[in-house]
Amino acid sequence: MKHPLPSLPDRRGYFGPFGGRFVPETLMTALLELEAGYGKVRRDRAFRRELAALLADFAGRPTPLYRADRLSEAAGCRVYLKREDLCHTGAHKINNCIGQALLARRLGKRRVIAETGAGQHGVATATVCAKLGLACTIYMGAKDVERQAPNVFRMKLLGAEVREVTAGSQTLKDAMNEALRDWVTNVETTYYLIGSVAGPHPYPMMVRDFQAVIGREALRQIRRKAGGPPRAIYACVGGGSNAMGIFYAFLRTRADLIGVEAGGTGLKSGRHSATLTRGSPGILHGSQSFLLSNSDGNVADVHSIAAGLDYPGVGPEHAYLKKTGRARYFAVSDRAALEAFHRLTTLEGIPPAFESAHAVAGFWKERRRYRRADRVIINLSGRGDKDIPRLFDHAR
Amino acid sequence: MPGKSLVVYLTAGWPDRATFLKAAKVAAEEGADLLEVGLPFSDPIADGPTIQKTSSAAIRAGMNYDRALDLSQRLPPGLPRALMTYANPLFVRGWAGAFGEIRRAGFAGCILPDVPAEELVTYLPFRPRGFYLVPFVAPTTADDRLARVADAARDGAFIYMVSLRGITGARLSAAAEREIAGRVRAIRRVSHAPVYVGFGVRSGAWAARLARLSDGVIVGTAALEALRRGLGPFGRLLRELRRSIDIRPPAI
Numbered sequence: 001m002k003h004p005l006p007s008l009p010d011r012r013g014y015f016g017p018f019g020g021r022f023v024p025e026t027l028m029t030a031l032l033e034l035e036a037g038y039g040k041v042r043r044d045r046a047f048r049r050e051l052a053a054l055l056a057d058f059a060g061r062p063t064p065l066y067r068a069d070r071l072s073e074a075a076g077c078r079v080y081l082k083r084e085d086l087c088h089t090g091a092h093k094i095n096n097c098i099g100q101a102l103l104a105r106r107l108g109k110r111r112v113i114a115e116t117g118a119g120q121h122g123v124a125t126a127t128v129c130a131k132l133g134l135a136c137t138i139y140m141g142a143k144d145v146e147r148q149a150p151n152v153f154r155m156k157l158l159g160a161e162v163r164e165v166t167a168g169s170q171t172l173k174d175a176m177n178e179a180l181r182d183w184v185t186n187v188e189t190t191y192y193l194i195g196s197v198a199g200p201h202p203y204p205m206m207v208r209d210f211q212a213v214i215g216r217e218a219l220r221q222i223r224r225k226a227g228g229p230p231r232a233i234y235a236c237v238g239g240g241s242n243a244m245g246i247f248y249a250f251l252r253t254r255a256d257l258i259g260v261e262a263g264g265t266g267l268k269s270g271r272h273s274a275t276l277t278r279g280s281p282g283i284l285h286g287s288q289s290f291l292l293s294n295s296d297g298n299v300a301d302v303h304s305i306a307a308g309l310d311y312p313g314v315g316p317e318h319a320y321l322k323k324t325g326r327a328r329y330f331a332v333s334d335r336a337a338l339e340a341f342h343r344l345t346t347l348e349g350i351p352p353a354f355e356s357a358h359a360v361a362g363f364w365k366e367r368r369r370y371r372r373a374d375r376v377i378i379n380l381s382g383r384g385d386k387d388i389p390r391l392f393d394h395a396r
Numbered sequence: 397m398p399g400k401s402l403v404v405y406l407t408a409g410w411p412d413r414a415t416f417l418k419a420a421k422v423a424a425e426e427g428a429d430l431l432e433v434g435l436p437f438s439d440p441i442a443d444g445p446t447i448q449k450t451s452s453a454a455i456r457a458g459m460n461y462d463r464a465l466d467l468s469q470r471l472p473p474g475l476p477r478a479l480m481t482y483a484n485p486l487f488v489r490g491w492a493g494a495f496g497e498i499r500r501a502g503f504a505g506c507i508l509p510d511v512p513a514e515e516l517v518t519y520l521p522f523r524p525r526g527f528y529l530v531p532f533v534a535p536t537t538a539d540d541r542l543a544r545v546a547d548a549a550r551d552g553a554f555i556y557m558v559s560l561r562g563i564t565g566a567r568l569s570a571a572a573e574r575e576i577a578g579r580v581r582a583i584r585r586v587s588h589a590p591v592y593v594g595f596g597v598r599s600g601a602w603a604a605r606l607a608r609l610s611d612g613v614i615v616g617t618a619a620l621e622a623l624r625r626g627l628g629p630f631g632r633l634l635r636e637l638r639r640s641i642d643i644r645p646p647a648i
């Protein structure tokens with residue numbers, strides 16, 4: 001069976017009922033230019049060669065597909081980790097940043113802005129801007145500045161200006177509001193480098209395409225190394241870029257696609273960011289998708305131990321995958337993610353990012369579904385270095 | 397030629413419900429032609445610090461969709477009004493139902509700054525008859541999109557001309573004025589709808605210059621900042637704006 005998805009979004013940027021472009025009029029021309037510019041480079045040989053070269057020699061691709069023997073033994077099936085944690089800057093975010101920053105340069109923009117939650121997207125953006133000689137401003141919520149301090153310092157070392165956002169919940173959502181306001185003000189000189197498969201069309205499509213390298217590699221690697229396709233793929237979902245990146249190449253296969261959201265202190269507590277599990281359709285930050293908002297349409301305060309998952313929205317393509325049943329989504333708690341962090345660290349010697357620990361925890365919760373011969377891939381979207389100082393503080 | 401219009405924005409229920417209603421009355425007395433009532437939204441991406449703060453204060457004080465519509469029944473009956481909010485508060489109610497309720501609460505139309513013409517035209521069929529949705533034009537709007545904007549500006553809608561690249565409360569400049577003039581000329585080629593210019597109108601002088609280029613001005617941030625000081629300063633600002641836009645430009 002061929003899944004219709006690979007040809008989406010449609011010309012208006014919709015994945016079924018989700019997507020679109022909900023932005024101030026001032027940005028429309030820039031979005032149309034971006035769409036046209038992306039349409040051009042997508043088919044351009046020289047661009048693709050430049051992108052491939054940077055992904056290989058700058059980002060360190062392909063990343064390994066690693067057979068986690070001790071975790072497999074403990075879980076009772078064959079577990080493979082897609083090692084995005086080994087990418088330069090420590091997470092999958094760099095894949096998208098290289099693609100978009102090259103595009104920004106093609107479009108003649110000299111200044112790049114971005115929002116960041118965990119700081120991983122901010123660090124990746126600052127890194128690529130340093131390499132390409134672009135001015136870089138990063139918006140980050142004050143709460144995240146505090147809990148991801150090492151990444152803030154890193155961005156500054158890389159020459160980026162970090163603007164702390166004190167409005168609203170002081171997390172990723174507010175950083176994105178502020179980045180959008182900056183873009184409206186400086187639209188002609190500035191490229192807005194969105195870090196996930198969220199935002200107005202063409203971002204959800206473009207970011208997915210730049211992250212799809214994860215799934216293309218994984219498909220090739222699992223066939224070659226493990227002799228057959230996977231039964232299931234687990235990935236954490238904040239905005240949804242690492243999950244879309246690994247899912248995309250597998251849409252037409254039989255693999256179960258499972259997105260793991262942040263359950264925070266528990267779905268009943270109200271302190272979570274499980275948008276697809278608990279939210280409903282809504283419009284935020286440029287697209288129609290699932291959203292955690294109240295009956296007045298005001299966006300809910302959300303929580304996760306993982307700053308990169310602490311977001312009330314989600315990319316529109318995930319909303320569509322949920323609606324069609326091609327992927328399923330559930331949440332794991334802060335505590336389960338922390339346990340998974342320790343499990344992977346002690347069993348495999350790989351400390352995952354708190355975000356990625358949610359994917360590990362999601363798999364662990366469902367491990368009994370699988371038989372010994374089943375192959376399961378977990379997308380290890382990032383490494384835990386940025387989170388270790390917080391564990392250290394906790395331990396004291 | 398009809399006179400120029402003065403459009404005044406207030407955040408529903410700010411600084412408190414009684415003062416909001418009194419301010420609306422002052423606006424009517426000082427000759428406002430249209431009241432733009434802001435239904436506060438948690439994430440107002442098109443707004444600067446002033447409207448962000450009035451919105452979050454109003455939400456904290458319990459303002460919401462139902463209460464804003466209730467409160468609006470007590471606005472001065474002779475003063476036409478439009479509801480300004482973002483897409484999500486209406487989307488979660490369902491567009492068709494929300495438009496009907498808003499109309500019954502006495503609003504002539506809706507202003508949705510995060511819904512560009514491409515999306516707006518898909519909602520036109522859901523409106524009650526005669527209820528308008530206001531399309532925006534920005535300095536960056538290319539000529540080839542103006543037909544779509546004109547198409548959305550049906551049934552008595554005006555076109556909201558954003559004066560500058562930026563959010564509400566930003567500063568105007570002479571360069572912005574030249575661009576506005578160019579955009580308004582381009583709009584006139586495709587639409588008969590009135591064009592009101594908003595964002596950054598703070599003084600009588602600017603109001604006069606922008607009104608000369610268009611059919612009227614929209615004042616928001618400056619009105620709220622005056623109202624923060626009191627009903628007196630608020631009334632004086634509106635009087636100054638009214639007087640400035642009514643003065644016939646000197647013949648050249």
Ligand SMILES: Cc1ncc(COP(=O)(O)O)c(C=O)c1O
Nearest residue numbers: 120238239240241242308355382
């Ligand atoms: C390591 C890591 N994984 C996942 C995410 C969540 O983003 P997304 O859902 O777009 O992959 C982040 C975001 O900062 C991250 O740093």
